[in-house]
Amino acid sequence: MVQILIQQAENSTELILIELQGALEYAADKQSLSGERLGFLFFTQNEMPVCVIGQHILDGKMVELDKPLLVMRKRQVDGINNTSYQVECTIKRKLLFHKRSKPIVHYAPKKC
């Protein structure tokens, strides 16, 4: 039997949770993605978030979570008997992009 502890980290990190419908496709394999730009996030004057990822525009909203989330980091020292979790952050809201994305359409300039 094991007892695994979940503990507050000494310094909490600030994290933002963004939820997108569907999946993100990666052009290359995961490891080489570091540094790659994912997209942009804008907010309208009435606080509505707009996300642009690749050729997609997503409209969303800021939502309070029904149940808060703990973001935990698993620490494993010396095998399974020394597993523990550190809570890096508590999340109470998320940016939810629940509508279908709209494509960015590029219009070729008309020739005169």
Add this chain to the structure above:
Amino acid sequence: MNDEIKHFPENVQKLLTDARIPIEQLKPIYYELTIGEHFPDDSIRLLEVNNSLIEELDKSKKLVIRGAHDDSATLCTSDQIFEIKSAETSNTLLLASPLDSSSVNKENGCIALTVNSILHSKLELTQCVSKLIRIRQLFEENPYRGHFDDEENSTRKITMENLRNDIQASDQAIDAYLKKLNVITINGHLRLLDFDFRTKLIEYIISIISIQDWSKDNIPIDKCATEMREICPKYVAKQFLEQIGTISNDGNSIALNGNTISTHYALDLLRNLEKMKLSEFMTCWRECVPAEFPIDLEKLKEFVIISEGTISYIDIDNLSEKPNERIKTLFSRKNTWTLSELEPFLSSLTTSNAEFNSLLAMHTRCIMKDGQKYYVPKYN
């Protein structure tokens, strides 16, 4: 209007134009999402909790997960226990952190956010009942028998810490169960008193108070424990006395709990028999229990099944923890039950009144007989 951050940089303006997002409707501060250098961070897990767990975490700075490698994992707090299960989502969850939360690049109003985790699942908690039967099994490996006890031989010494590590239950549930089992401490270890040994102790105490002419409501703990040294050490006697009586305000004496005594005698009569005629049992019971202690069948509710003029012992801890199996066993021993008869056996399987009622509705149906409500199995 923020005049310092009037326009987005050119590339961003172009993007917004192509996307047909009217720039004037946007706030001037925007965020650039980049994949971080630690991507993918595989050590991150999301755990869905509730406000009381957050308070618990703030207060005691930790939450505890317990489980055997083949058990499901459970989250245990001081008074609650939850099953932990992973739930997948078809949505994509990004965790983004500001590169430097205090700085906004004033030149172009951009805050950089790095994404180090992209997740598709979270851990969910479902409240469940404690699995306490293991505690009793541990203790029954070596119950205490007084001076004849061979403590050196005990293969397993149990401490409170062992229990917290081994048992999937909240601390409160463990404490309450230990109290119910009347566990005592011997040399820092927890032990269960052997049943027949308890009978011996009770009879010894009753004869001592008669000899000493003490009142059953005012027994001096120290003197009584001294008188009991023939059958057990003084510190064991003291613990036992405190379990079977109510301690006085000054801590020096106890008032014997009549209910505890008479229940013990009832169990002594019934536990080794298949069943007994109810009338015979009541006579025997009244004869065994010293006259000054009352006998009350109601108080035996969670230990017995009374059916068709007979009474038999039932060990609730040996019943299945699965509601449908437990109900099957109960109805196999008795066909019709009243609500108050069913309640002691089923309430420990549910975590709320609503759950209890829905359990009944699922497995039983109600009939009226002579103006009384009875429950019978739903399907014969």
